[in-house]
Amino acid sequence: MLLTDLLVDADEFATRTGWAIKPEGACKGDVCVPLPDTVQGPGGRVDASVLAERLGMALVRHDDQALWSLGPETAVTGRALTTATAPDLTLPDVNGRPFTLSSLRGQKVVMVAWASW
Secondary structure (H helix, E strand, O other): OEEOOOEEEHHHHHHHHOOEEEOOEEEEOOEEEOOOHHHEOHHHEEEHHHHHHHHOOOEEEOOOOOOEEEOOOOOOOOOOOOOOOOOOOEEEOOOOOEEEHHHHOOOOOOOOOOOOO
16 A cells, blocks of 8 residues: 555545454454554544554655555464565566566566466
């Protein structure tokens, strides 16, 4: 979930993550994670930094912009990336020549994966 502000509309948060903010906490399915009273801000907005901490979501800020990325929760799945560094891999480019991911080191890269199943 990309954010331009750390105060997020509770309904939007629920729509985009599946976590509904209820009196008992952040709930998804049968699981509810207690939240402090301070999570609720003005206008039904919730503090994404508190939610990230409680739900085990990665919260990363872009250094040059007022932009944050809120990653998937780990409180339910127990799974998380141990690093944001992609492994070095070599694949053929559109012309069939080998292309090594490490040749882009130091640059921002977006990787898109697709599978037919």
